Amino acid sequence: MWIYRFEDDFSMASLRRVRRPDPEPGPHDVVLRMRAAALNFRDLAIMRGEYHVKVGLPLVPLSDGAGEVLQVGSKVTRLRIGDLACPVYLPNWIDGPLRPQHGARRLGGPNDGVLSELMCLPEDEVVPMPGFLDPVEAATLPVAGVTAWHSLFELDRLRPDDAVLVQGSGGVSTIAIQLAAAAGARVIAVTRGRHADRLRELGAGEVLSRFDDVQADVALNVAGGETLTPMIAATRLGGRVHVVGYAADRIAELDIFTAIQHAVTIRVATGGSRADFEALATTIERQGIRPVVDRVFPLDDLADAVEHLERGGHLGKVVVAW
Ligand SMILES: NC(=O)c1ccc[n+]([C@@H]2O[C@H](COP(=O)([O-])OP(=O)(O)OC[C@H]3O[C@@H](n4cnc5c(N)ncnc54)[C@H](OP(=O)(O)O)[C@@H]3O)[C@@H](O)[C@H]2O)c1
Missing domain, CATH: 3.90.180.10 (Medium-chain alcohol dehydrogenases, catalytic domain)
Incomplete structure (x- = not known):
């Protein structure tokens, strides 16, 4: 599998495609074949060295992604092969009010993000998406939604x-x-x-x-x-x-x-919990809401996508897909 990561600094010039062995899921894990990632203002802040949390190198960027469930461990109950699903941005925050430990891990900085071919995650850190969304639309939700x-x-x-x-x-x-x-x-x-x-x-x-x-x-x-x-x-x-x-x-x-x-x-607010994400997904499903995508860039044009977000004037989310 491939991942992208910032190696020497947080500039696009330092972003490298790196090969990694394919993951082997444990009994409670799922493997997602990632398809799309949405950009957030926080990604720009991290690239400028202006984010409010200290972020180290190397780092797999981007917090928001969506993909299909490719493999499930033997004890997984919340997801099935073929489901469209998103990793949770704050994986420690399952539900209830925010506690200090809930913000300790954040995908896309300080923890590795979603710009990978495959992601192996505990099923507790993944939320299934409404079936009528495509991966580009689903990828807009984990942070902004x-x-x-x-x-x-x-x-x-x-x-x-x-x-x-x-x-x-x-x-x-x-x-x-x-x-x-x-x-x-x-x-x-x-x-x-x-x-x-x-x-x-x-x-x-x-x-x-x-x-x-x-x-x-x-x-x-x-x-x-x-x-x-x-x-x-x-x-x-x-x-x-x-x-x-x-x-x-x-x-x-x-x-x-x-x-x-x-x-x-x-x-x-600082993000939300997995329970918030599940409630959001239920409402999106019930109300037939389609999140707004301004523009989808191919992965090779990630730098253009970043520039497009930086310029402003967009409506909704800027997404890269592969
Ligand atoms: N607290 C959290 O957990 C959390 C989560 C997500 C995002 N955020 C933050 O929330 C902000 C918005 O995020 P986003 O993803 O929606 O960003 P975004 O897609 O870039 O949208 C920002 C919007 O702010 C408006 N804006 C920009 N500059 C402005 C200015 N000088 N005066 C007035 N309005 C201005 C623009 O709307 P118009 O062009 O229509 O005026 C623009 O559409 C960012 O700062 C982001 O870091 C925080």
């Missing part, structure tokens, strides 16, 4: 008729819009970009370019920087604000007067 789910339905308890303000049109935001709309929420999207029509098709009732005059019950902030305070101001008294990302800047400006005026609760 699970984080959106965890924020809106685990840290929060989104209710039908809640007004949900979602910022942006990237990976987290598009699946958040789809999930919130499927839950019966009234979705307001705010974007600087050119995808207003598609955001409406995904379930946003309103698409705006500014936060002015919005009164949301729940807000999902993916950019940080100077966008947090206006988003709090667009949240009703006693509303809930989820701080998920830092696409604009990792330092977010928080005007405490505005926060007090709106008496918001601010929650911060």
